[in-house]
Structure formats: structure tokens, C-alpha cells
Amino acid sequence: MTAVDLPAVPRVLIAEADPWSRDLLKQVLLNVRCDARLDVCADGQQAAKLLREKTYDLILADWELAGVDGLSLLRSVRQQHRSPALPFILLSSRNDSASVREALPLAPTAYLTHPLNMESLTQRLQDLLLNEGESVYCEIPALAPGMTLPAFLERRREVCDGAPLRVDVKTAVQRSLGPEGLHLQQLEDQVRIDPQITAVLIAAANSAGYHGTPVQTLHAALNKLVPGQSMNLILGLALKHNVVLGDPGLLAYAERYWQLSEDSAEYARRLARMLELDHQRCYSACILHRLGDLALLRCLEDWRQAGGALDDEAIGESLDTFGAAYGSALRTRWRLPLELRQLIAATYSLEGGVYSREALVVNLATQMARLTEHEGLQEIASSKTARLLKVGFSELTRVRKT
Incomplete structure (x- = not known):
């Protein structure tokens, strides 16, 4: 399936257990198609229920989902014999040849391993969701009639995305990359003055995918997370709306x-x-x-x-x-x-x-x-x-x- 086969506004399902990886996938996708209709869930049973109720144009699912794993979701989708085949990107922490051989007969559109290569993922999404040379612009919705500033802020309190960024994250990551990969101490030195980056990495290091002593510092978070994941989370922050204040x-x-x-x-x-x-x-x-x-x-x-x-x-x-x-x-x-x-x-x-x-x-x-x-x-x-x-x-x- 190519982008030309898609409806004007694609519907996409993201199924990922880890909340920070889930948020990263959402931001990368919306950066490609800000108008996409997204359904996001954290377990395979919920994903299977959504697949029974709705028709999707693209699915991104992690193999290691609870209840119904991502490979089972892919198998279920392929058994429907949809033509052309529904694009399905399978994500996994398994990079061994046996796992790849197990997935390939089900013809995933892509098999991507964690930590994700964001450039590769972005390119895949662009190929699937955009025609060549196409871009999508989304206007900021106007305020509801009669909306007051206190009411607006009260509504946003429980869903706000956190602070604007103080650090240029792309520059920080580039300065921390060397011939042997990401240098954690250099990255820490680059980003430690940024409250948003510090909070997100500490939160991610304490998420469901990690166990042990609670992480309370940026240093401990960087050393607990996989280096590629730290880099992705930091770069993903730059994709969010209003990370740079214009006023x-x-x-x-x-x-x-x-x-x-x-x-x-x-x-x-x-x-x-x-x-x-x-x-x-x-x-x-x-x-x-x-x-x-x-x-x-x-x-x-x-x-x-x-x-x-x-x-x-x-x-x-x-x-x-x-x-x-x-x-x-x-x-x-x-x-x-x-x-x-x-x-x-x-x-x-x-x-x-x-x-x-x-x-x-x-x-x-x-x-x-x-x-x-x-x-x-x-x-x-x-x-x-x-x-x-x-x-x-x-x-x-x-x-x-x-």
C-alpha cells in the first residue's frame, strides 16, 4: 500500500506498553501527519478490541504487549486477507535471527528494533502516509466561544506536556556522539540545566519497563536507560508543540x-x-x-x-x-x-x-x-x-x- 491509497485523513493505531515509547511514537507520527486520527493503547487486548471495531490505515504495535502480543495482532490482521495488505510496523526489542524468521512469514511492512532509529522510522512513516513532495499543515484550533483563561488553564493542568525546552536538543546530542556512540557524561553535561529533559528521563527510567531502586537523578536515569532510548526521548521532545516559546x-x-x-x-x-x-x-x-x-x-x-x-x-x-x-x-x-x-x-x-x-x-x-x-x-x-x-x-x- 502506498500513500496514494490512503484516505484524506488516515486513521492509525499505536499499541505500545511503555508510556514514554508510546508518547515518542505518537510525536514522530504527528510530526509526519499532524492531521492523523490516532488511537493509542498500552496492551494487546485493547488493541485487538479496537481492530474489531474500527478500520485502520496503519498499525504500529510492539511485539512485547501484554495479553495479546504484537505478533499475534499481526497474524490476526493478515488472516483477514485485506487487499492491499494493511501496513503494519512491528516493533520489538528482539533482534535475534530466530525472532526475525518468526515474524517474516506474516509480512510486516517493517520490523524495527528498540532503541528505534528515529530517522528510519520517520522515513517509513513518510513513505506510508505522504505522497512524494507532499506535506500537511494543521491550523491551531480556535478557542471555544466564551472560554476564559482560568478555565482554559484548569482544563490543561492534567494534560499539559511539561516545560518548554531550554537546551537545543539536536546540538546537545550531536556534541555527545563520538566514534564509539553516545557519550553519556557529555550528554549529561549538555542537558542537565534543562528541567524538561531531566524530568522526562527520570520518569522514563522509572516507567513500567524498568525495575529496581527508584531513579532520582539525571545521571542515574541516563545510566539506566538504553543509550539509544535516551537519545530518542531527548530528540522526541523537540517534535512537540510549543517547545520553544514565541512570545x-x-x-x-x-x-x-x-x-x-x-x-x-x-x-x-x-x-x-x-x-x-x-x-x-x-x-x-x-x-x-x-x-x-x-x-x-x-x-x-x-x-x-x-x-x-x-x-x-x-x-x-x-x-x-x-x-x-x-x-x-x-x-x-x-x-x-x-x-x-x-x-x-x-x-x-x-x-x-x-x-x-x-x-x-x-x-x-x-x-x-x-x-x-x-x-x-x-x-x-x-x-x-x-x-x-x-x-x-x-x-x-x-x-x-x-
């Missing part, structure tokens, strides 16, 4: 939060090292503590592009009202480890009577980051947090100047 006012707020996050993370790292604590975990908590505010700015960009009015006062009010709620919703939906979420909460306030030393460090670091260049450290040095950590004015001055 100067929103961008100014984002730059302020990015810098605040980076400064607090760096202070936390230095303090933790001085006190012989987990400096990577403290860094992660601080780099993520403004994730909700940044995610909100991205949704305000959606509002603006859809035709909504926006000024500096509306931005400030929205951040005050929804910023914390967006952060909480994202951390919960992405299932960041509870211990990391608790440490992030400590950047804002210390609750209860017993605090871990890491919680005290991140709280003190964010206090330092909020100081202007003309404000001194004396008041912070005399605070309860500093006293509990047993750090004084001279230590804080050294941390600030290092």
Missing part, C-alpha cells in the same frame, strides 16, 4: 525561572558536596522545582496562539494561581519517585519537625538563589535552616563565589 513576555518569564532553577541547583550541589551529602539528588530537586511554572508558560503560549488575549498582568496572575498546581500534577502524572517529590517540596518550605539534611540543603540553596546581587547572605546565614546544617556566613560566601 517575548513568556520567554522572559521562562528565562527567569530557568536561571533560578540553575542557580539553586548549583548552590545545592556545592552545599551537598561540602557536607558530604548526595549532591546529584539535591541538584535534581532544585533543577525541577520550577517545572510547574515553566509548564504553565507553555500552556499560556497555547492560549495566545489560539487567539486569547495575554499581557504581563495575566501572566503573573496565572503563575500565582496555577504554577504550584501544575508542578504537583506533572510530578504525580509522570510518577516521579516520592522521595524526589518530597525533596522538591522542601525547596519551597520545610514542614514538620524533622528534616533530612538534603531537604535543608535544597531549602537553603533556593533561598540563596532568590537573593539579588545586591543582597547579602547575613540573614540567610542566621536562619534556622543554616543553623541546623551548621553552616555560617563564611561557608555560604564560599558556596556563592565558587
Whole structure:
């Protein structure tokens, strides 16, 4: 089947158990055909049910689905003897010759192994969903009549895609690739100041496909994920809508939060090292503590592009009202480890009577980051947090100047 055989708007089924791989497939496909009608599911039984109920123009399914595996779905589709054959891309972590021989008699349109080659996948989708030289443009839907900004933001809170990107991901990946493949430490050095990349990789490393001790740092996430998967997840973020803010006012707020996050993370790292604590975990908590505010700015960009009015006062009010709620919703939906979420909460306030030393460090670091260049450290040095950590004015001055 070629693209010319497709209807004006193709219907596509994606069946993938891992939530981050599923999201990546969705973004790559929508980057090729933004108008595609997508059904997305996480298990084979749901996929089989959808195949009985609907007619699809393309299927992407993982072999390792629960219930009904992807190979069984392919076998069921081929038994229908549809002409021309329904395009079916089979995805798998199996790259051994026996698995390939088992799949080939069922004539998958493509057999792609994890971690996916995104260029190869994109080319396959373009060949299947577009005629030569064709491209599809999708307009941003206008706001519903009577929609207010607070109502819009309330609706978007549970489905927002997170923060805009601070780092140019293509450049970061290119700089981290060498003759022997992806250099993880170089990649970490390139992307660690980006809250969105940090959050997504930590969340992916804690997803259903990975087991063991919960991952709470970017370093641990990169070392737990397959290198190719890390690269794909990072590059996939650049495919999403509004990863770059177009409004100067929103961008100014984002730059302020990015810098605040980076400064607090760096202070936390230095303090933790001085006190012989987990400096990577403290860094992660601080780099993520403004994730909700940044995610909100991205949704305000959606509002603006859809035709909504926006000024500096509306931005400030929205951040005050929804910023914390967006952060909480994202951390919960992405299932960041509870211990990391608790440490992030400590950047804002210390609750209860017993605090871990890491919680005290991140709280003190964010206090330092909020100081202007003309404000001194004396008041912070005399605070309860500093006293509990047993750090004084001279230590804080050294941390600030290092």
C-alpha cells in the first residue's frame, strides 16, 4: 500500500506498553501527519478490541504487549486477507535471527528494533502516509466561544506536556556522539540545566519497563536507560508543540525561572558536596522545582496562539494561581519517585519537625538563589535552616563565589 491509497485523513493505531515509547511514537507520527486520527493503547487486548471495531490505515504495535502480543495482532490482521495488505510496523526489542524468521512469514511492512532509529522510522512513516513532495499543515484550533483563561488553564493542568525546552536538543546530542556512540557524561553535561529533559528521563527510567531502586537523578536515569532510548526521548521532545516559546513576555518569564532553577541547583550541589551529602539528588530537586511554572508558560503560549488575549498582568496572575498546581500534577502524572517529590517540596518550605539534611540543603540553596546581587547572605546565614546544617556566613560566601 502506498500513500496514494490512503484516505484524506488516515486513521492509525499505536499499541505500545511503555508510556514514554508510546508518547515518542505518537510525536514522530504527528510530526509526519499532524492531521492523523490516532488511537493509542498500552496492551494487546485493547488493541485487538479496537481492530474489531474500527478500520485502520496503519498499525504500529510492539511485539512485547501484554495479553495479546504484537505478533499475534499481526497474524490476526493478515488472516483477514485485506487487499492491499494493511501496513503494519512491528516493533520489538528482539533482534535475534530466530525472532526475525518468526515474524517474516506474516509480512510486516517493517520490523524495527528498540532503541528505534528515529530517522528510519520517520522515513517509513513518510513513505506510508505522504505522497512524494507532499506535506500537511494543521491550523491551531480556535478557542471555544466564551472560554476564559482560568478555565482554559484548569482544563490543561492534567494534560499539559511539561516545560518548554531550554537546551537545543539536536546540538546537545550531536556534541555527545563520538566514534564509539553516545557519550553519556557529555550528554549529561549538555542537558542537565534543562528541567524538561531531566524530568522526562527520570520518569522514563522509572516507567513500567524498568525495575529496581527508584531513579532520582539525571545521571542515574541516563545510566539506566538504553543509550539509544535516551537519545530518542531527548530528540522526541523537540517534535512537540510549543517547545520553544514565541512570545517575548513568556520567554522572559521562562528565562527567569530557568536561571533560578540553575542557580539553586548549583548552590545545592556545592552545599551537598561540602557536607558530604548526595549532591546529584539535591541538584535534581532544585533543577525541577520550577517545572510547574515553566509548564504553565507553555500552556499560556497555547492560549495566545489560539487567539486569547495575554499581557504581563495575566501572566503573573496565572503563575500565582496555577504554577504550584501544575508542578504537583506533572510530578504525580509522570510518577516521579516520592522521595524526589518530597525533596522538591522542601525547596519551597520545610514542614514538620524533622528534616533530612538534603531537604535543608535544597531549602537553603533556593533561598540563596532568590537573593539579588545586591543582597547579602547575613540573614540567610542566621536562619534556622543554616543553623541546623551548621553552616555560617563564611561557608555560604564560599558556596556563592565558587
